[in-house]
Amino acid sequence: MAKGKKKGEAVKILALAIIFGMMIFSGLSMVFINSATEAQPQSYLNNGATGTTAGGSEVPCLAQGVKLRQNFQVNIAMSVGGQPQSIPAGIGISQTCTSELNTSVIGVINVQAQDDRQYTLADFFSVWGQSFYIPGYNIKMTVSGKPSAQMGNLVLKSGQNIVLTYSSSTIQ
Secondary structure (H helix, E strand, O other), X not given: OHHHHHHHHXXXXXXXXXXXXXXXXXXXXXXXXXXXXXXXXXXXOOOOOOOOEEOOEEOOEOOOOOOOOEEEEEEEEEEEOOEEEOOOOOOOEOOOOEXXXXXXXXXXXXEEEOOOOOOEHHHHHHHHOOOOOOOOEEEEEEEOOEEEOOHHHOEOOOOOEEEEEEEEOOOO
């Protein structure tokens, strides 16, 4: 019986070591993802802080142990002056907070809300710390291939493909 008990304890210790190792690996991965994101130059976009307020209301951090009521993705692409601009991974994700609006993959907005609130494109830009409008540029937006005038008021919905095209407002 003693051998069986020792073997069971060894299996528990091994399982805990594997889980602990995975947690460390995940944490280090996020550090490297965030570092890589910060190193990418954004010629038209400032590198403002993430995760503040949107339209006067805060986009909350996910609370541990609370089930998600919404969990979907929205694809987003943008170009400024004919140059593609990447929407980086790591927006809305820090060591202390994962916002209900975040990006874990380049060009994909995750909506992971613990309530039924409808989030807008302006909410995402606020979490990103960017202005939706760029001075000196006109903007055209398509949603799943169709022109849209909703701009920042666009309510984010599962499976949308948003394309933002910023063109110079000056005639050359």
